[in-house]
Amino acid sequence: MxxxxxxxxxxxxxxxxxxxxxxxxxxxxxxxxxxxxxxxxxxxxxxxxxxxxxxxxxxxxxxxxxxxxxSSLDVLQAALSQVGNVNAGPSGLLKISTPTAFGLNYLMPMLPAMRERYPNLRVEWHLENRQVDIVAEGFDVTVGGGIGRGEGLVAVPLAPAHLVAVASPGYVEAQGMPRHPAELAALDGIVIRSSNQGRVRQWTMRNAKNQETVAELRESLIVNDAVGVIQAARLGLGVALLVVPDALPGLQDGSLVRLLPGWWVDAGKVSLFYSTRNLMPAKSRAFIDFVKEEFERQHYDEKFYGSVP
Missing domain, CATH: 1.10.10.10 (Winged helix-like DNA-binding domain superfamily/Winged helix DNA-binding domain)
Known part of the structure; x- marks a missing residue:
């Protein structure tokens, strides 16, 4: 060895x-x-x-x-790990990257049950809102949304990545409720600048009739982190487009209200990603299967749909 x-x-x-x-x-x-x-x-x-x-x-x-x-070393290590864990179960250090809000709200609450099931598995969490290089940075699994995350990666879909327009109740009371996505351009927009591409992304909204229109948010406030967008919206600083998982806590506690309930952005899927290997380490397989099981049990696939007002 x-x-x-x-x-x-x-x-x-x-x-x-x-x-x-x-x-x-x-x-x-x-x-x-x-x-x-x-x-x-x-x-x-x-x-x-x-x-x-x-x-x-x-x-x-x-x-x-x-x-x-x-990749022979990865294959050899995976094979040794699986043989060594036949009786003991998955073990070792599992290195994971996940968006901050999503990780804190949905994945970390699963840790107590996962630790009880796999007591020999240790987890190193990286809470960060960027697209990481799984191989170069040594991650076992990453979590993210959108379509296309590079070659050599396998995506395990968990739920839809739909974005919805939200604002604080006070902001809506002062500015009024928009009736069409085109009216968002007249409001204060809270947007995020991509750390990978260095630009503010524009989104196309759609409705149940398959009508589409560009959601033009005025760049009144620009931040580099999704958690900052959530907080700014809660503080009444403007309108934000949030993925449903990030919007749900605010919608449930009343600090946010949904605008344009018949419109949403389809950004693909929230997925677990891992590098292509001939043999997947037992620790990665255990984590992926556990998260999929919990998402099904919690019905997150249904709750994260933006098409549901």
Missing amino acids: ETLSNLESFIRSAEAGSFSAAARRLGLTPTAISRNVAMLERNLGVRLFHRTTRKLSLTEAGEQLMANMG
Whole structure:
């Protein structure tokens, strides 16, 4: 297993381009990563990296080893994990990325029951509203919405990703209730700037008659996080387009009201994503199956439809 650990240190360093980044991914120190790679080089009798104070690059031998190994290490680790967990059940560290509000409101409340079922499974949560690189950043599972998350990923749909227009009761009382999406342009808009693309996205709303129109929100307030959009809407700063899961808590406690109840945005599906592998680790399969089971039990697939006023 020492050789396997050394190989993992080499591959993650090559993927990340530095010992420090590989160390963060593997939960080790940069010194330990460097030592593992040096041991592998000594055992193979070749140098795998060109090292400078600023740069880490593969030698010809390193490139050949990386090309030959490819995803074989992931497959081997998954196979060992499954064999080792036949009797003990899923175990180890599960690294997950999920949007902040969605994770706090819907996934974390599942943790007590999941921990009771899988006591040997540890979870590292990354609450962040960005599209992560699953492989490069070492995530086992990510949660997100929309369509298309890159090649080599498998999507497990959970519920619709529908957006609806909301505002605070006070704002609606002062400005009036719009009757058509075109009237949103005259109101204060609370929008989010994508951290990946650096722009404010425009959405197309539709109704039950399959009529479509662009929802033009005036950019009165721009934030870089969905949680900020939710809070700004609650404070009466304007109108926001929120995915139904993010809007529901405010709609239920009365801090938000839905505008244009016959109109919504269809942004695809809220899904669990994992990297394509020949063998999925038991810990990832356990988490995915557990979340799917809970979503079915809670009827979230029905509750998250924007077409229901």
